[in-house]
Structure formats: structure tokens, C-alpha cells
Amino acid sequence: WPFFAPYIYEINRLKAEKNAVILAHNYMTPEIFHCVSDIAGDSLQLAIEATKVEEEVIVQCGVHFMAETSKLLNPQKKVIIPDEMAGCSLASSITGADVRAMREAYPDVPVVTYVNTSAEVKAETDICCTSSNALKVVESLNVPRVMCIPDEYLARNVQKQTDVEIITYKGSCEVHERFTPEELREYRENDPGIKIIAHPECPPNVLDEADFSGSTSAMINWVKDNQPAKVMMVTECSMSDNVAVENPNVEFIRPCNLCPHMKRITLPKILASLHSMQDEVTIDPAIAERARLPIERMIALNN
Numbered sequence: 001w002p003f004f005a006p007y008i009y010e011i012n013r014l015k016a017e018k019n020a021v022i023l024a025h026n027y028m029t030p031e032i033f034h035c036v037s038d039i040a041g042d043s044l045q046l047a048i049e050a051t052k053v054e055e056e057v058i059v060q061c062g063v064h065f066m067a068e069t070s071k072l073l074n075p076q077k078k079v080i081i082p083d084e085m086a087g088c089s090l091a092s093s094i095t096g097a098d099v100r101a102m103r104e105a106y107p108d109v110p111v112v113t114y115v116n117t118s119a120e121v122k123a124e125t126d127i128c129c130t131s132s133n134a135l136k137v138v139e140s141l142n143v144p145r146v147m148c149i150p151d152e153y154l155a156r157n158v159q160k161q162t163d164v165e166i167i168t169y170k171g172s173c174e175v176h177e178r179f180t181p182e183e184l185r186e187y188r189e190n191d192p193g194i195k196i197i198a199h200p201e202c203p204p205n206v207l208d209e210a211d212f213s214g215s216t217s218a219m220i221n222w223v224k225d226n227q228p229a230k231v232m233m234v235t236e237c238s239m240s241d242n243v244a245v246e247n248p249n250v251e252f253i254r255p256c257n258l259c260p261h262m263k264r265i266t267l268p269k270i271l272a273s274l275h276s277m278q279d280e281v282t283i284d285p286a287i288a289e290r291a292r293l294p295i296e297r298m299i300a301l302n303n
């Protein structure tokens with residue numbers, strides 16, 4: 001912590017000087033999540049909050065698709081990400097051409113795209129979803145069949161909850177696909193009182209072993225509301241670190257898996273980005289115009 005203090009002080013000072021706001025995803029490390037972020041949340045909350053920002057500069061502490069979403073919703077503002085190499089295995093699993101090919105294979109079937117995608121992919125999409133509203137978005141379309149892309153596991157987890165037929169794509173999260181039902185069962189056998197909560201990017205047979213599944217913020221709220229004696233959060237490691245601070249009576253049992261992309265965002269890089277106003281997120285205006293619509297449709301559904 002003494003090592004972090006000068007960064008925290010200087011980032012908060014520069015934020016005010018540059019009229020900047022820091023939006024941070026729930027997977028940021030505790031010194032970012034608790035000490036320099038102005039708004040922290042899951043992907044849906046960050047997208048909604050991005051529509052309300054008054055500051056001139058948005059510093060997105062998360063991965064690149066999240067910064068693109070903020071830029072799409074704030075074309076006039078400067079959006080910067082402390083490391084533009086912070087990607088996502090789901091976002092890199094699919095291109096705009098792949099979506100066009102799926103539309104040819106399934107004409108007249110609407111495309112629901114996870115926000116964990118590039119602006120180019122969103123531009124080919126009817127409506128976006130996040131892990132917290134995927135079921136609601138799919139059912140809002142009132143059709144018998146939808147494509148739900150690119151996360152195969154999220155799509156299959158939604159399929160278990162709806163009669164709408166869901167066409168999937170072969171994308172996956174490199175962090176959540178590593179969890180197995182066997183390891184969860186082993187933890188429960190060794191510790192029968194433990195509560196296990198998991199993110200819907202995990203394979204369906206992993207969610208079958210969980211007591212609750214939801215978006216990152218839904219998982220945080222579940223712990224706050226239920227105050228279990230022991231909990232295992234089947235997701236990225238920083239979640240337990242962040243939530244543990246606010247729930248001193250709950251024991252957090254790891255394992256967890258690290259997202260190497262999220263972990264590219266550090267205090268020194270945030271400070272450097274505030275000094276240099278880099279890496280700035282830019283999107284081809286022709287793509288941006290089309291990519292904004294599916295995000296706005298999703299947000300309208302949540303209002």
C-alpha cells in the first residue's frame with residue numbers, strides 16, 4: 001500500500017485537473033476499484049453510466065470493448081484506455097464478416113450479440129446483451145429463434161432458461177472456460193457448508209454445480225445480501241479481493257482464474273494515460289453509427 005499511495009494521490013489530483021472520470025470494471029484490482037475509480041460495475045452498469053458522464057474525458061479501466069462502448073455512447077468525448085492491448089478472447093473470436101456469414105446461413109433470424117465484441121461486430125448486430133440481461137434481451141424479440149453470439153456457454157446457459165431456440169457460435173472466455181465441475185464438486189465435498197456462485201461465461205456443467213449464477217455485479221450483490229459464512233466466486237480473481245474488503249464476515253475460498261487482459265490495467269499505466277491522454281479510442285464514424293444502435297436498444301430495454 002505505501003507503494004500505491006503516490007499513484008493514488010496523483011491520479012485523483014490529475015482526474016480533477018483534466019476533468020476526467022474513471023469507469024472501472026469489477027475485475028480491476030482493489031487499489032483501482034476502491035481508490036481511484038469514480039464508478040465501478042459490470043458491463044451493463046458501465047454502459048448505462050457512460051451515457052450519463054458529464055466530464056470531458058473518460059478513462060476506461062477495463063478491456064478494449066468496454067472503452068469502445070463508452071466511445072460509441074459518447075462520440076464527442078475523449079475516451080482513453082490505459083493499455084489498448086487489453087483485449088478479450090470473446091471479442092477476438094468473431095469478426096463482422098463472420099456475423100454476415102451467419103446471417104446468410106440463417107436469414108431472418110435476429111442477431112443478439114454479447115457486448116464483449118468489437119464495434120465492427122456490433123455494427124452487424126440487431127441488439128446487444130450482457131451477462132445480466134441476456135435472457136431478457138432474447139425473450140424481448142418475441143421470435144421462435146435467435147442467434148446469440150459469440151459466447152457459446154452464455155448462449156447455452158440462456159437456452160436452459162427459455163423456449164426460444166438459440167443458435168450459438170464457437171466463442172469462449174479463456175478465463176471462465178478453465179473451471180471444471182470436478183473441481184467445484186471437490187470443494188463442496190471438502191467443505192459441505194460452502195456456497196458456490198459462478199459467472200454465466202462458465203460452461204453449463206460448471207453452473208450446474210453452483211448455488212447462484214449472475215453477472216459480476218449480481219455476484220457481488222448476492223454476497224452482500226446473503227452473507228454466507230464461506231463463499232467461492234467462480235470467476236476472475238479480483239472479484240473476491242474487492243468484495244472481501246466490504247464483507248469482513250465472509251470467508252472467500254479461492255481458486256480463481258486471472259484475466260491477463262484486465263490485469264494489463266495498473267495504477268502506473270492509469271497515471272501515464274492521464275498525463276499523455278493516451279491510448280485514445282477512435283472508431284470509424286461509419287461503423288460507429290451502426291454499432292451504437294444495438295447498444296442503445298439494449299439500454300432502452302433496461303430503462
Ligand code: 13P
Nearest residue numbers: 042043044130131215216
Ligand atoms: P459482466 O458483464 O458480468 O461484468 O462480465 C464481463 C466480463 O468480461 C466477464 O468476464
Ligand code: SF4
Nearest residue numbers: 088089173174175259
Ligand atoms: Fe474477456 Fe474473459 Fe477477460 Fe472477461 S474475463 S474480459 S470475457 S477474457
